[in-house]
Amino acid sequence: MNGNFTIPKFKLPDFVASLGQKLPQWPHALVLVGALNAALKMKLLPESELAMLEDKLFRVRVLDTGGEASYTYRQGLFRPVFRPERDPDLAFAANLSAFLQLLARQEDPDTLFFNRELEITGDTELGLIVKNMLDAVEWPKLPRLPLASS
Amino acid sequence: MSSLPDLVCPAGSLPALKAAVDNGADAVYLGYKNDTNARNFAGLNFDAKSMAEGVRYAHAKGREVLMAINTFPQAGRTADWHAAVDGAVDQGVDAIILADIGLLDYATRKHPQQRLHLSVQGSATSYEAINFCQREFGVRRAVLPRVLTLAQVEHVIKNTSVEIEVFGFGSLCVMNEGRCWLSSYACGESPNTVGACSPAKYVKWDKKPGAMETRLNGILIDRFGDDEPAGYPTLCKGRFEVQGEIYYALEEPTSLNVLELLPDIIKIGVKAIKVEGRQRSPTYVAQVTRTLRAALDAARDSAERFHVKPVWQAELAKVSEGSQATLGAYNRPWR
Numbered sequence: 103m104n105g106n107f108t109i110p111k112f113k114l115p116d117f118v119a120s121l122g123q124k125l126p127q128w129p130h131a132l133v134l135v136g137a138l139n140a141a142l143k144m145k146l147l148p149e150s151e152l153a154m155l156e157d158k159l160f161r162v163r164v165l166d167t168g169g170e171a172s173y174t175y176r177q178g179l180f181r182p183v184f185r186p187e188r189d190p191d192l193a194f195a196a197n198l199s200a201f202l203q204l205l206a207r208q209e210d211p212d213t214l215f216f217n218r219e220l221e222i223t224g225d226t227e228l229g230l231i232v233k234n235m236l237d238a239v240e241w242p243k244l245p246r247l248p249l250a251s252s
Numbered sequence: 253m254s255s256l257p258d259l260v261c262p263a264g265s266l267p268a269l270k271a272a273v274d275n276g277a278d279a280v281y282l283g284y285k286n287d288t289n290a291r292n293f294a295g296l297n298f299d300a301k302s303m304a305e306g307v308r309y310a311h312a313k314g315r316e317v318l319m320a321i322n323t324f325p326q327a328g329r330t331a332d333w334h335a336a337v338d339g340a341v342d343q344g345v346d347a348i349i350l351a352d353i354g355l356l357d358y359a360t361r362k363h364p365q366q367r368l369h370l371s372v373q374g375s376a377t378s379y380e381a382i383n384f385c386q387r388e389f390g391v392r393r394a395v396l397p398r399v400l401t402l403a404q405v406e407h408v409i410k411n412t413s414v415e416i417e418v419f420g421f422g423s424l425c426v427m428n429e430g431r432c433w434l435s436s437y438a439c440g441e442s443p444n445t446v447g448a449c450s451p452a453k454y455v456k457w458d459k460k461p462g463a464m465e466t467r468l469n470g471i472l473i474d475r476f477g478d479d480e481p482a483g484y485p486t487l488c489k490g491r492f493e494v495q496g497e498i499y500y501a502l503e504e505p506t507s508l509n510v511l512e513l514l515p516d517i518i519k520i521g522v523k524a525i526k527v528e529g530r531q532r533s534p535t536y537v538a539q540v541t542r543t544l545r546a547a548l549d550a551a552r553d554s555a556e557r558f559h560v561k562p563v564w565q566a567e568l569a570k571v572s573e574g575s576q577a578t579l580g581a582y583n584r585p586w587r
Contacts, residue, residue, distance in 0.1 A: 151295050210536035213571045216482050216505075223459050227294055227452035234295025237533045238265035238302075 109208055111219075112199045114166040122168025131171035131182035134162065138173070138180040141239065151235045158228060159183060161190035166197040192224040192232065256552045257518060257525045260318065260417065261541045264296045264530040269306045271538040276545030279316035281349060282306065283530070288336040289320045290373060291530040292447030303343055316346040320530075322371035323447045324352045334358055341366050349395070350374070351430055356389040369417070370394040373430035373444070377404075379411035386414045393417055395526060397429040402513065402582045406520040415523035420510045421540055422528020423573040424580060425449070426488035426503045434487040439469035455485045466490075481505070483574045505574030511544075511560045513582055514551045536571050543567045 141147055155175040163170045172183040172190060196204075200219045203209040211233050214220035222229045261277035263269035272280045283289025285297040298306060310317045319340040325333040333355055340348045341363045348366060350356050351373035359368055372395040376382050385391040393415035396405060409416050426432065432449075435442035439454040454469040466473045466485045473490035476482050483489045483505025492501045510517060510525070517525065525548075527540050543564045551558045569577060 154294075207533070207535045210533040210539070210571060212532050212573075213536065216573055217570075218464075218476070218479065218482060221457075221459060221464075223457055226455040226457065230293055230452040231295040233533070234265070234293065238267065238295070240267055 109199060109202045109206055111203070113197050116166075119166055119168035122164075124168075130162075130164075130169045131173055131184065134171045135173050135180045135182045142178070142180070144242070146239045146241070147235060148238065151231055154228070154231055158191040158225075159186060159188065160232075161186070161193040162201075163193065163195040164198050164201060165195055190224055192228045193222070195221040195223075256548055257522045258316075259420075259541065259544055259548060260524050260526045261537060262422075262527055262530040262532070263298075263306065263537065264291065264293075264532065265534065266298070266302045266306055266309075267534040268530075268532075268537045270309060271534040272541050273310050273313050273315050275538050275541035277315060277541050279318055279346070279524070280306070280310055281318040281320050281526075281530070283320045283322075284336055284339070286332070286336075287326075287445075287447035288323055288333055290322050290443045290447050290449075291320075292323075293531055294452060296531060300339065300343070307343055307345060311344075317343075318347045318349055318369065319343070319345040320349045320371065321355065322349055322351045322373045324444045325355060326445060330354075334362075338362070347393070353385075353389075356385065356391065360389040364390075367392050370414075371430075372397055372419070375430035377408075379408045382408065382412050382414050386412070393523060395419075398424065398427045398508065399429075399581050401584055402516055402520070405522070405582070409521050416521075417524035417526055418510075418517065418522050419508055419580075420517075420525035420527060420544060421568060422508055423484065424503065424506050424508050424578070425486060427581075432488075435468075438471050438487055450484065450486045457485075481574055489574075507568075507572035507574065507577045508580040509565075509568050509572070509577035510579060510582065511547055511564055511568070513579060514547055515555045515558050518551055518555065532571075539567055539571055 157174060157176055159172060159174050161170065161172045172186045173180055174183055196219055200214050204211060211220060215222065258278035259276065260279045260281060261272035263272055263280040263282040269280050269282065283291060283297050285299055286292060307317050321333065321336045321340065337348060337355065337359050346367060347369050348359060349369045349371045350359060351371035356368060359366060368389060368391050370376055370385050370391045375397055376385065376394055377397050377400060382394045391414060395417040398419050405418060426434065433442055435449045436445065441451050443449045450468055456467040458465040458467065462478055464476045468485050468487065473485055473487065488502045489505045491498055494501050527544065529536055547564055
């Protein structure tokens with residue numbers, strides 16, 4: 103991530119969420135699961151911690167877009183769950199800007215949690231495992247995309 | 253003029269270690285993935301392989317690696333702690349941070365050349381206690397518990413040749429360091445026994461309309477309104493009903509921040525400043541390390557004209573627990 107680029111804290115207007123809830127939810131789940139499986143393929147996620155995720159149900163909810171994705175980890179792959187039949191074992195909820203700041207490693211999850219910008223409910227230990235697992239990943243440096251110069 | 257204290261930063265993972273080194277830490281401290289260290293949380297810390305890489309990375313850039321083996325050996329399992337000490341020596345760490353006197357004795361007999369530090373968990377607040385550890389175990393540095401005023405820290409420094417390390421930033425707790433059993437009261441496990449305060453498996457964050465409740469093994473610790481900052485789920489930071497009033501009966505969620513005192517800390521000859529937070533992410537480590545590095549360098553360049561920049565305060569305030577920072581015991585009038 104380019105060090106000069108920072109993601110500001112923002113909240114999308116409420117109508118976006120009410121609109122978002124009416125849209126199909128499967129694209130979010132597919133994108134998320136695709137990214138996690140790509141990380142698996144690159145062997146970025148440690149096997150000892152992955153074993154602890156087996157058959158757990160996760161839900162990620164983006165509050166200000168109204169988007170929601172559920173997924174599970176089974177037999178070595180993350181899989182989307184389109185119609186969850188039970189409460190998730192672990193659920194994250196935040197506005198889009200907070201999720202983007204987390205992904206870009208611009209803010210620390212505990213900071214966002216203290217400031218009530220990130221909500222974590224369910225199995226707390228599972229949450230800690232996921233958080234620490236993602237923190238320990240050494241993401242490969244992404245190639246610079248020729249966006250501005252083209 | 254005294255030399256600049258080392259900046260000692262936390263590493264709960266390899267990316268956090270690299271973040272500390274890349275942002276100006278003089279030393280990092282870390283621990284194994286087991287109960288021989290007091291941040292034994294799921295998914296955190298180092299195995300032999302990641303530690304070897306961490307040591308290599310830090311040493312390549314001329315920084316030190318300090319290994320925390322700062323819990324107390326449990327009955328019948330002393331061998332696990334001995335193995336941790338032997339492993340640290342094999343890894344070539346610059347120092348081992350120990351709290352238990354039996355373990356200090358083991359380390360100094362088995363590895364007389366190894367540099368040893370006395371952990372904050374060793375709870376030595378007087379120069380007599382520190383000099384005892386120097387005489388008996390050759391301890392080279394002591395980390396002071398966060399209960400002393402600055403004048404008391406200076407008094408200790410004047411009466412010992414052991415290097416003194418103090419805390420400079422991070423979450424505060426009730427600070428009964430190395431002797432706290434509050435977590436065990438609630439769930440039967442505490443830092444000294446399993447290496448973790450309020451282990452996550454006992455913690456429940458319960459979202460209700462307009463509030464979030466925190467429970468530790470079923471005991472209600474706190475209830476936060478939607479706009480209230482939250483803290484770690486420890487008993488010492490809970491709000492309880494005492495004689496009809498609900499308030500923080502022991503300690504408020506808060507962070508220590510010594511930026512304002514940096515020139516004094518340098519002047520009295522503190523050897524190292526420690527940042528709390530091995531449980532935090534690489535992002536936090538980068539933010540705090542970068543900020544304290546800038547402040548220390550500014551204090552070195554001009555101690556008289558040193559002033560705390562608002563941007564440093566803002567950066568540290570943002571990552572603080574409870575969104576408030578204090579000078580802790582350093583400037584308290586009581587002794």
